[in-house]
Amino acid sequence: MVDYQKVRSIAEAEKLRMRKWVLTSLLDNEEAYLQYLNTLLLYMKPLKATIGTSQPVMSAQDFDTVFFRVNELHELHANFFQKLKPRLDVWSADTAVGDLFKKLLSKLNLYGDYLNNYKRAQHTVEKCAKENEQFRHIIESLKVQSRRSKDSESISLIEVLYKPVERFMRTTLVLQDLLKHTPHRHPDYHTLRQVLKQAQQFLERINSASSSSYKPRRVPSSAAAAARSADRELIKDGFLVEVSNDGSRKLRHCFLYNDLLLCAKQKSAAGVFHSKDSYECKWYIPLADLSFQPKEDSEAIPDVQPTSEDDLRDLSNRAQQTKRDIARERKAHKSSPAKTRREERLRKKLAELEARIVLAAPDLPLRIYHMQGKSYMFLMSSDYERIEWTEAIMKQQETCFKSFSLASLEVNALLSACVRLRKMNNVGSMHIKEDEDLLSGYLNATIHSGQGFLHACNPYCTLEVDSYGQFQTKAKTRPCRDTKLPVWDEEFELEVDGAQTLRILCYDRAREAVAGASYDDDVLIAKGKVGLVRESLRTHGEKEVSVLMNELSISVSIKFTPREHSLQRLPSKKSNGVFGVKIGVTAKRESSGIPSIVRKCVAEVERRGMGEVGIYRVSGVASEIQALKASFDTNRRDVTMLLGEVDINAVAGVLKLYFRELPEPLFTDSRYSDFVSSSSLTDPDVKLRTMKQLINDLPPPNYRTLHFIREHLIKVSQNDSNNKMNLHNLATVFGPTLLRPAE
Numbered sequence: 023m024v025d026y027q028k029v030r031s032i033a034e035a036e037k038l039r040m041r042k043w044v045l046t047s048l049l050d051n052e053e054a055y056l057q058y059l060n061t062l063l064l065y066m067k068p069l070k071a072t073i074g075t076s077q078p079v080m081s082a083q084d085f086d087t088v089f090f091r092v093n094e095l096h097e098l099h100a101n102f103f104q105k106l107k108p109r110l111d112v113w114s115a116d117t118a119v120g121d122l123f124k125k126l127l128s129k130l131n132l133y134g135d136y137l138n139n140y141k142r143a144q145h146t147v148e149k150c151a152k153e154n155e156q157f158r159h160i161i162e163s164l165k166v167q168s169r170r171s172k173d174s175e176s177i178s179l180i181e182v183l184y185k186p187v188e189r190f191m192r193t194t195l196v197l198q199d200l201l202k203h204t205p206h207r208h209p210d211y212h213t214l215r216q217v218l219k220q221a222q223q224f225l226e227r228i229n230s231a232s233s234s235s236y237k238p239r240r241v242p243s244s245a246a247a248a249a250r251s252a253d254r255e256l257i258k259d260g261f262l263v264e265v266s267n268d269g270s271r272k273l274r275h276c277f278l279y280n281d282l283l284l285c286a287k288q289k290s291a292a293g294v295f296h297s298k299d300s301y302e303c304k305w306y307i308p309l310a311d312l313s314f315q316p317k318e319d320s321e322a323i324p325d326v327q328p329t330s331e332d333d334l335r336d337l338s339n340r341a342q343q344t345k346r347d348i349a350r351e352r353k354a355h356k357s358s359p360a361k362t363r364r365e366e367r368l369r370k371k372l373a374e375l376e377a378r379i380v381l382a383a384p385d386l387p388l389r390i391y392h393m394q395g396k397s398y399m400f401l402m403s404s405d406y407e408r409i410e411w412t413e414a415i416m417k418q419q420e421t422c423f424k425s426f427s428l429a430s431l432e433v434n435a436l437l438s439a440c441v442r443l444r445k446m447n448n449v450g451s452m453h454i455k456e457d458e459d460l461l462s463g464y465l466n467a468t469i470h471s472g473q474g475f476l477h478a479c480n481p482y483c484t485l486e487v488d489s490y491g492q493f494q495t496k497a498k499t500r501p502c503r504d505t506k507l508p509v510w511d512e513e514f515e516l517e518v519d520g521a522q523t524l525r526i527l528c529y530d531r532a533r534e535a536v537a538g539a540s541y542d543d544d545v546l547i548a549k550g551k552v553g554l555v556r557e558s559l560r561t562h563g564e565k566e567v568s569v570l571m572n573e574l575s576i577s578v579s580i581k582f583t584p585r586e587h588s589l590q591r592l593p594s595k596k597s598n599g600v601f602g603v604k605i606g607v608t609a610k611r612e613s614s615g616i617p618s619i620v621r622k623c624v625a626e627v628e629r630r631g632m633g634e635v636g637i638y639r640v641s642g643v644a645s646e647i648q649a650l651k652a653s654f655d656t657n658r659r660d661v662t663m664l665l666g667e668v669d670i671n672a673v674a675g676v677l678k679l680y681f682r683e684l685p686e687p688l689f690t691d692s693r694y695s696d697f698v699s700s701s702s703l704t705d706p707d708v709k710l711r712t713m714k715q716l717i718n719d720l721p722p723p724n725y726r727t728l729h730f731i732r733e734h735l736i737k738v739s740q741n742d743s744n745n746k747m748n749l750h751n752l753a754t755v756f757g758p759t760l761l762r763p764a765e
Contacts, residue, residue: 040199041203042113044196045200049106049107049110052099052103056096056099058182059096062089062096062183063096066092069157069160070085073085079150079156079160084146084150087142087146090135091132091135095136095186098126098129098132099189102126106119116208118208118209119210120209120210120214123213123214123217124213127221130224133186133190137186137187140183147161147180161179161180162179190221194225197214198218201214201218202420206413206416215313215419215423216393218423223425254279254280254281256277256279256440256445257278257279257414258277259278259440259445259446260275260276261274261275261446262402262411263400263401264398265326265399265400265401266324271326271381273380273381274304275440275444277443278414280309280421281310281422282306283390284305284436285306287304300441301437305398306428306433307392307396308426309415309418310419311392312415313390313391314389314390314391316391316397317393319395320395321395321396322397323389323397323398326387326399326401329382329383333382334383335751337375337378338489338490340375341375341376344368347368348365348368348372351368376490379490380491380492384403385403387400388401388402388411403494404493406493406527406551407493460490460521460522462518462521463517463582463583464516464517464518465487465518465521465580465581466515466581466582466583467485467513467514467524467578468514469483469499469578470566470576471507471509471576472507472508472510472576472577473507475547476506477506478504478505479504479506479530479531480502480504480530480532481501481530482501482528483498483510483527484497484498485525485526487523488520488521489519493523493525496640496641497641500643512644513579515675517641518554523551523552523553524551524552524554525550526569526578527546527548527549528547528549528571529547530545531544548574549571550576552580554582564579565579565581567579599655600618600619601651601679601680602683605684605724605727606724609723609726610723615723616730617723617727619654619677620677621730622662623674623677624730627670627734631673631745632737632741632744633744634745635746636745637674637738638674638678638756639751639755641671642668642669642673642675642676643672646672647676650664650672650673651679654680678755678756682759687759687760687761687762688760689720689760690720690724693716693720694761694762696716697761700713736749
């Protein structure tokens with residue numbers, strides 16, 4: 023019976039059912055095979071006993087030839103059967119048997135010796151039968167006891183001696199079936215792949231040795247290459263960041279075919295021997311030799327330093343400024359259809375900047391290992407992308423068990439095919455999409471509920487949104503507990519810039535964390551995405567969609583507010599409220615001169631949010647933020663208790679919302695132009711003195727609040743090794759709300 027608490031999909035449940043059936047059938051066949059070996063042992067004793075007598079049935083040399091390695095084979099399979107049976111008796115979804123097959127095939131030398139001796143044993147039996155009537159009578163009437171009755175079957179010695187030959191071939195077929203019905207994330211998967219490959223290579227050597235005497239016509243290597251090429255199909259390609267041996271990042275174009283993974287470098291310029299659209303092969307791995315698990319002799323993968331947030335932000339700002347320059351240049355010469363030289367230069371600069379962003383942004387590792395010991399590592403921008411590549415490779419591996427190597431002519435032909443078949447031609451999206459097609463502002467995404475779950479689990483969703491093609495996790499729902507029909511109803515306000523896709527990944531939260539157990543980690547159940555079409559979101563307001571993910575569907579509502587609308591500051595109609603009320607009014611209510619909401623939110627963040635990854639950047643649940651807002655606005659006494667109960671990102675979110683809804687920003691409307699002008703001063707000393715003077719001239723409530731929030735943000739940045747929020751990141755989050763005019 024399948025343990026449904028461990029299963030994530032209908033397809034996986036079906037695989038595990040078939041896996042149990044394959045192993046049960048194997049156990050029955052193994053028991054029958056042991057009966058044949060027991061029969062050989064039974065007849066070996068009296069035959070061996072006659073060797074020392076005056077009338078031996080067969081000579082000692084003939085005996086050793088006929089029953090060569092039979093004792094060792096019996097011991098090997100008896101041990102295999104004794105270890106396999108109890109595991110099937112206590113079967114569960116994560117029961118592993120790969121180690122048993124690995125131990126069984128570690129004795130391939132036994133089968134090698136037996137198979138090499140089989141013809142000799144067969145001839146010896148025929149010779150002894152002619153020479154000794156008693157021997158002939160014995161071998162023609164061997165009795166094998168039936169497993170399920172008292173009856174026995176008669177079988178000849180030649181037939182019994184063939185059973186080990188037949189058994190090894192059948193074991194290889196069983197391994198193929200077993201691997202086919204083993205989920206990719208199962209602890210057995212990689213072990214079974216290695217064992218099956220070992221068995222197939224052994225069979226090829228045996229077949230090659232046995233047929234060498236016939237000297238068949240050798241298939242030309244060019245014909246073999248043509249056959250491989252004819253069956254080869256491009257499955258997936260894309261630009262990935264590879265980490266080289268010295269830890270540096272290299273942009274590669276990777277091509278996944280149905281039998282190999284090719285990593286190529288795109289040649290940058292035309293030359294004598296290659297065109298602009300051509301590739302250089304860096305390496306390739308036959309899928310039969312590819313593993314996601316290291317071997318003992320695998321090369322060490324170097325550590326890679328993450329790109330600083332400051333550098334990434336600088337690259338992004340420069341790229342966006344270049345894109346604005348292109349738009350202005352095009353507008354200035356709109357009467358001319360041809361691009362100006364300046365626009366061409368700007369486009370080239372934009373392409374270079376975007377390539378640098380693509381190279382610098384990813385930080386999630388995907389490690390790949392060659393069976394011969396080579397190791398490779400790619401960096402991905404999101405978990406969604408990493409899972410897509412992993413699943414695509416594993417799916418093709420289901421039918422790939424044979425290793426091979428490519429001749430140089432094959433590699434060149436393959437590189438030419440890459441140019442012809444590739445699906446990805448551009449590194450990023452800044453050239454592809456116009457600004458008016460991308461979303462910049464606030465995206466309210468509500469994750470309502472899910473349907474189609476196979477069993478009760480602990481599902482939760484994460485949300486990824488792109489910025490000009492680079493994805494980042496923006497929010498995560500709480501996990502629902504032990505349910506097949508999860509209901510989250512959680513709304514998130516996501517700040518987006520250059521977005522065109524919302525990705526949703528649904529995971530099952532692990533029940534128990536057991537180190538090294540694949541079935542005890544948080545596991546991805548399904549994934550899907552929603553295209554963010556600006557015109558559609560603007561026309562329909564809030565848009566509800568059902569995101570289909572294999573057997574699952576997740577109900578989602580999305581609503582987009584452009585940045586220019588989101589920052590409109592409207593005064594509150596509640597005289598005793600907090601949100602939308604001038605800071606001077608709320609500050610007068612407090613002896614400290616700092617609004618209570620600021621002090622309480624800061625205290626809560628410093629109590630339990632200093633180590634939270636992405637604090638102030640990751641969105642909180644909108645319903646919790648609104649509940650906090652209502653509590654502060656109505657001056658409820660339980661607001662402190664509520665602050666301690668909600669997610670810490672909601673606390674950070676309500677603080678940002680308070681500053682965003684101030685009728686006048688903290689830096690004031692009247693001084694907005696002065697602050698902007700002072701930031702453009704070139705002399706650093708003059709700039710610093712001017713900034714200090716402008717801050718000192720702020721109204722007392724604004725000055726005290728600014729000083730208080732500044733000290734808090736410095737404390738947050740001092741924990742950036744844990745929360746990944748340095749001063750530059752915090753300034754990026756708070757800048758648009760603290761320093762912006764009301765209109």
